[in-house]
Amino acid sequence: MSDEANKGLLSPLRRKLLMGMAAVPAVTMLPRASFAQAPATSAVNTTGLAVTDTEVTVGILHSATGTMAISETGSIEAEKLAIEQINAAGGVLGRKIKFIQEDGASDWPTFAEKAKKLLVNDKVAAIMGCWTSASRKAVLPVMEQYNGMLYYPTFYEGLEQSKNVIYTGQEATQQILAGLNWIAKEKGAKSFFFIGSDYIWPRTSNKIARKHVENVLKGKVVGEEYYALGSTQFNSVINKIKLTKPDVIFTDVVGGSNVAFYKQLKAAGIDLSKQPLLTISVTEDEIDGIGGENIAGAYACMKYFQSLDNPNNKAFVPAFKKAWGEKTVIGDVTQAAYLGPWLWKLTVEKAGSFDVDKIAAASPGVEFKGAPEGYVRIHENHHLWSKTRVGRAKLDGQFELIYETADLVEPDPFPKGYQ
Amino acid sequence: MFGDYSIGDLGSIFVMQGFAGLILFSVYVLMALGLAIIFGQMGVINMAHGEFMILGAYVTWMTSNFFQSYLPSLFSGYFFLAMILAFLASGALGMLVEWVLIRHLYKRPLDTLLATWGLSLMLQQAYRSIFGAREVGVELPQWMLGSLHVTDSIEVPINGVFVMGLTVLITIGVAYIMFRSRWGRQVRAVVQNRIMAGAVGINTAKVDRYTFALGCGIAGVAGSAFTMIGSTGPTSGQLYIVDTFLVVVFGGAASLLGTIASAFSISQTQSTLEFFMSGSMAKVLTLLAVVGILMLRPQGLFALKVRK
Numbered sequence: 001m002s003d004e005a006n007k008g009l010l011s012p013l014r015r016k017l018l019m020g021m022a023a024v025p026a027v028t029m030l031p032r033a034s035f036a037q038a039p040a041t042s043a044v045n046t047t048g049l050a051v052t053d054t055e056v057t058v059g060i061l062h063s064a065t066g067t068m069a070i071s072e073t074g075s076i077e078a079e080k081l082a083i084e085q086i087n088a089a090g091g092v093l094g095r096k097i098k099f100i101q102e103d104g105a106s107d108w109p110t111f112a113e114k115a116k117k118l119l120v121n122d123k124v125a126a127i128m129g130c131w132t133s134a135s136r137k138a139v140l141p142v143m144e145q146y147n148g149m150l151y152y153p154t155f156y157e158g159l160e161q162s163k164n165v166i167y168t169g170q171e172a173t174q175q176i177l178a179g180l181n182w183i184a185k186e187k188g189a190k191s192f193f194f195i196g197s198d199y200i201w202p203r204t205s206n207k208i209a210r211k212h213v214e215n216v217l218k219g220k221v222v223g224e225e226y227y228a229l230g231s232t233q234f235n236s237v238i239n240k241i242k243l244t245k246p247d248v249i250f251t252d253v254v255g256g257s258n259v260a261f262y263k264q265l266k267a268a269g270i271d272l273s274k275q276p277l278l279t280i281s282v283t284e285d286e287i288d289g290i291g292g293e294n295i296a297g298a299y300a301c302m303k304y305f306q307s308l309d310n311p312n313n314k315a316f317v318p319a320f321k322k323a324w325g326e327k328t329v330i331g332d333v334t335q336a337a338y339l340g341p342w343l344w345k346l347t348v349e350k351a352g353s354f355d356v357d358k359i360a361a362a363s364p365g366v367e368f369k370g371a372p373e374g375y376v377r378i379h380e381n382h383h384l385w386s387k388t389r390v391g392r393a394k395l396d397g398q399f400e401l402i403y404e405t406a407d408l409v410e411p412d413p414f415p416k417g418y419q
Numbered sequence: 420m421f422g423d424y425s426i427g428d429l430g431s432i433f434v435m436q437g438f439a440g441l442i443l444f445s446v447y448v449l450m451a452l453g454l455a456i457i458f459g460q461m462g463v464i465n466m467a468h469g470e471f472m473i474l475g476a477y478v479t480w481m482t483s484n485f486f487q488s489y490l491p492s493l494f495s496g497y498f499f500l501a502m503i504l505a506f507l508a509s510g511a512l513g514m515l516v517e518w519v520l521i522r523h524l525y526k527r528p529l530d531t532l533l534a535t536w537g538l539s540l541m542l543q544q545a546y547r548s549i550f551g552a553r554e555v556g557v558e559l560p561q562w563m564l565g566s567l568h569v570t571d572s573i574e575v576p577i578n579g580v581f582v583m584g585l586t587v588l589i590t591i592g593v594a595y596i597m598f599r600s601r602w603g604r605q606v607r608a609v610v611q612n613r614i615m616a617g618a619v620g621i622n623t624a625k626v627d628r629y630t631f632a633l634g635c636g637i638a639g640v641a642g643s644a645f646t647m648i649g650s651t652g653p654t655s656g657q658l659y660i661v662d663t664f665l666v667v668v669f670g671g672a673a674s675l676l677g678t679i680a681s682a683f684s685i686s687q688t689q690s691t692l693e694f695f696m697s698g699s700m701a702k703v704l705t706l707l708a709v710v711g712i713l714m715l716r717p718q719g720l721f722a723l724k725v726r727k
Contacts, residue, residue: 065544067654069552198699227698230658232649233446235439235579236693236701242572243424243432256658259554259650267576267648268435269566289554289650293564 038094044353047147050123051354056095058083058341059102059118061129061139066106067255072131074285075153075337076101077324079128082341085319092345093354100124108138115139119146125354126151128340131333133157133201140165149356151340154333155280155302157204158413163360166343167383168376169336170303171413172205175280178388179301180212182403183248187276190219193246195237195253195261198226202252205280208418209250215417222246227253232260238268249277258286262294272297278390283331284397292397304335304373305391305399316372329397335372342368343378375408383411431572440690442579445586446648447682450659451666452593453638455678458667460610460630462528463521466535468663469656470542471635474512475505475642476651477550480557487558495560502585502643509639510632517631522624539656546653554652563647578647585644589637594675596633606630669709671719680720685709 041053050057060079062072083097091097100122102114111130118124119142126149130136133156143150143164150165158171183189192213196202206224213219222244225237234257241249253261258281265272277298284306287295306317306329316338320330343366348354351362360382367377377385385408391399424432454468465471482501486494516538524531563581566574597603608616609626617623642656649655670681688708692701713719 064552065547067657069547070554070652070654073552225697228702231698231702232645232658233443233690235442235576236436236690237698239432239435239439240694242435243428256554256650256652256655259556260648263578263648264576266564267566267578269568269574269576285553287556289556289652291556291558293558 039352044093045355046353047355047357048123049125049354049356051095051125054095055098056092056354057098057100057122057124058344059100059115059122059124059127059129061102061104061111061114061118061127062131063106063135064101064103068104068106068131068135070255070289071285071333072104074328074331074334075128075131077328078153078320078330078334078338079341081320081323082338084323086341086345092348093352097341097345104129104135108132108134111135112138112142115142115148115150116146119143119148125149125348125356126344126359128153128337128344130154136160136165147356149344149359151344153337153340155336157201158415159204159419161381161383161413163382164356165382166340166363166378167411167413168339168343169333169384170386170388171383171411172208173412173415173418174383174386174388174409175301175303176205176209177212178405178409179278179280179299179390180209180217180250182390183276183278183299184217184219186403187247189247189276190217191222191244191246192219192248192250193222193241193244194224194250195241196226196251197229197231197254197257199229202226202254202281205252206250208415211418219247227257229255229257231257234261234264235268238265238270241270242268247276249275251277251279252281253279254281256289258282259289259291262290262298266294272393282393283333284329284399285331285334287393287397288329292393292395295393296395298393299402300391300393300399302332302389302391302399303386304330304332305389305401306330307391307398308373308389308401310372310374312370312374313372339368339371339376339384342370343376347378377408379411381411381413383413385410428572431570434573435575436690436694438575438579440687441583442576443686443690444683445579445583446645447662447666447686448590448679449582449586449641449644450638450663451670451678451682452589453634453636453641454663455634455667455670455675456593456637457631457634459674459678460606461525461627463525463631464528464532464535465634466532466660467516467539467542468638469658469660470539470546471509471513471638471656472642472645472659473546473651473653473656474509474542475502475639476557476646476655477546477555478505478508478639479643479646480550480555480651483558495562498560498563498643502640505639505643506636507639509642510636513635514628514632516635517628521631522627525627543653543656550653552653554650554655557646557651559647581647582644585640589640590675590679593637597675602626602629665706665709669713669719671721674719674721677719677721684720 045051062076063069087096104111128151130139130152131154136152152165153168155169155175194206196206210221279300282300347359347363347366351358363378364380369375379385388405388409390403392402394400457463457465479501482497486497520534566576605621605626609623666682670677689705692704
C-alpha cells in the first residue's frame with residue numbers, strides 16, 4: 001500500500017514543488033551536497049540500513065486513519081514536503097530520500113508494531129513519526145531495542161529523554177513558563193483557573209503551571225478542572241469560572257472537546273477580548289474546527305504561528321500551500337514535523353554517516369537556520385532550543401504575534417522544583 | 420467553598436446552573452430519541468447512531484457553505500433548511516441501510532450490534548475520505564451566537580435555548596406520531612406481535628423501514644443542532660454514543676417516557692455534581708449511580724409489559 005501511495009503523491013507534488021522552488025530561498029541558502037562528491041555506501045552505512053549508492057529510505061509513521069488523523073494529517077504533509085525539498089536540493093550525502101509511510105491508525109500497539117516493521121524489515125535510517133505521548137511511549141522501547149532514530153514533532157509533557165529520539169516540539173516548561181510570565185506582567189494577572197482534558201499531558205502541564213504561578217509569580221490558582229477526553233458539555237465549569245472570576249483562564253483541553261468548550265464559552269457570554277484566556281492546546285489547525293468567531297481574542301502560547309514574519313516562513317507557507325492546497329493551515333506541530341527531516345539531514349551531513357549511533361552523538365549542536373520558526377538548535381538532551389511566542393487569535397483563524405522571548409529558551413525535560 | 424461570595428452572586432450562579440442542567444437534559448433527550456425509537460421499537464442496537472448524527476452535521480456545514488456563497492442575504496435563516504435537509508439525508512441513508520443490512524438480521528439482534536459497528540467504521544472512513552480528516556467549522560448566523568442578557572449577572576446561552584425548544588418540538592412530534600397517528604399504531608402493533616400484525620394486513624417490512632429511517636432522521640436533526648455546541652469531524656459521532664446508550668438503557672428500552680425520565684435524572688445528577696467537584700469525578704459518580712440502579716432494576720426505569 002505504502003509504495004503505491006508514495007508514487008501517486010510524488011509526481012504531482014514534485015512538479016508543483018519544482019515550480020515553486022525558485023521561491024524558496026531557505027532551501028538555496030543551505031549547503032548543497034552534490035552528487036559527484038557522494039561518499040561510498042560502505043563508509044557511511046556500517047550497520048546495514050537501507051542505504052544504496054543513490055537512495056536512502058526513511059519511515060513516516062503517523063495516524064492517517066482513526067481519531068488522531070485530525071491532528072496527524074498536518075504532520076504527514078509537512079514531513080513529505082520537507083523530504084521533497086531536501087531531494088530537490090540534492091538529497092542527503094548525495095542520496096535521494098525515499099520514504100515508506102505506515103499508518104499507526106490511532107492505535108498505540110499498532111504504532112509499536114509498525115515501528116518494528118520499519119526498523120527490522122525495511123531497515124529505515126530514521127523514522128519521522130508519532131504524535132500523542134501514548135504512541136511515543138509505545139514506540140520508544142522498539143526504538144531503543146532495535147536502535148532506531150525517531151524525530152517526534154509534538155509539544156509534550158517532558159519527563160523523558162532518549163538517545164534514540166529527537167524531540168522537535170517543545171517540552172512543557174518551554175511552552176508554559178514564558179507565556180505565564182508574559183500574561184502575569186502584561187495583564188497583572190494574579191488568579192488563574194485551569195481547565196484541561198483528563199490525561200497525562202494536561203495534568204503534567206498544569207502541575208508545572210501551578211508551581212510556577214504559586215512559587216514564582218506569587219499568584220493563586222482558583223480552580224483546576226479536568227474533563228474526560230471527548231466531553232462535550234462544559235456549562236457547569238463555565239459557571240464556576242463566572243463565579244470565581246479569575247484574571248486568566250488557562251486551558252489545555254484537546255480534540256473535539258476543544259470545539260465544544262469555546263463554543264459554549266462564547267454562548268455563555270464570556271467575551272475573550274475582556275476575559276484573558278491563555279491556551280497551550282489550540283493551533284491554527286484546531287481553529288479550523290472551532291471557528292474564528294468563537295475564539296477570537298484568546299491568547300495561545302506556542303513556538304510557531306503561520307503568520308510569523310520572517311524570510312524562512314515567507315518561503316515555507318506558500319510552498320506548503322502549493323503542495324497541499326490553498327486552504328490548508330499550518331499549526332505549531334506541523335512546523336515542528338517539518339523540522340524533523342531537515343534536522344536529520346543536517347545531522348547526517350555533520351556526522352558524515354547514516355549510522356544511528358553516530359547521528360545520536362552528532363545531534364547536539366546541530367543548528368537549522370532555515371526553520372520556519374526562525375532558528376533552532378539541538379540541545380545535549382535531544383530537545384530543541386527554541387523561542388516561546390504568544391499570539392492572539394483573530395477572526396480569520398490566524399494568530400497575531402503579540403510577544404516572543406528575546407532569546408532561545410533552553411529545553412528542560414526534567415525541571416527541578418516543578419515536580 | 421461559598422464563603423467568599425455574595426448572596427447575589429450565588430443566586431445567579433444557581434439560576435445559571437439550573438439552566439445548564441436543563442440544556443444538558445435537552446441535549447440528552449435529543450441525541451437519545453432516535454436511538455430509543457430504533458432500539459425500543461425494533462430491538463436493533465444501532466452502533467452507527469453517532470455517524471448518522473454527524474451526517475446531519477456535515478449536511479448543515481454544506482448548507483451553510485452554500486448559503487454563504489450563493490445566497491448570503493438569506494444566511495440568517497439557513498439553519499432551519501439545514502435541519503430539514505439533515506433529517507432527509509440521514510433518514511434516506513437509514514432507509515438504505517435498513518434495506519441492505521438490517522432487514523436480514525432481525526432474527527439475530529446481537530449481530531445487528533456487530534453489523535452496525537462495522538457500518539460506523541465504514542461511515543467514519545467515508546467522511547474522512549470525502550470531507551478530509553480535519554474538523555470543519557460550521558459558521559452560524561449572528562443571532563444564534565452569544566447569550567440572552569437576563570440581569571447583570573444572569574446570562575442564558577441562546578444556542579442552549581434553541582436546543583431546548585427544538586427538543587420539545589421533536590419530542591411532541593414523535594409522541595404524536597407514535598401514539599396518535601395510524602402509522603404509529605401500526606408500529607406498536609408490529610412491536611407487540613409481528614405475525615399477527617402481518618396477518619391483519621400491515622406491511623411489516625415497510626413499517627420497519629420507515630421506523631428505522633425516522634430514528635436515523637431524528638439523529639440527523641440532533642447532529643445538525645449539535646453543530647452549535649460541539650465539533651464536526653469524521654469521528655465526532657463517537658463523542659455522543661456512550662451517553663446516548665446510557666440514557667436509552669437506563670430509561671428502559673421500549674419506553675419514550677422512560678428515555679425522557681432517564682435523560683432528566685442523569686443530566687441533573689451530572690450537572691449538579693459537576694458544580695461541586697471536578698468534571699471527571701462527576702462523571703464517575705454518575706456512572707456508578709446508574710450501574711447501581713440498573714443492578715436493582717435491570718429493565719430500566721420504565722419498562723413496558725410485553726408478552727414474551
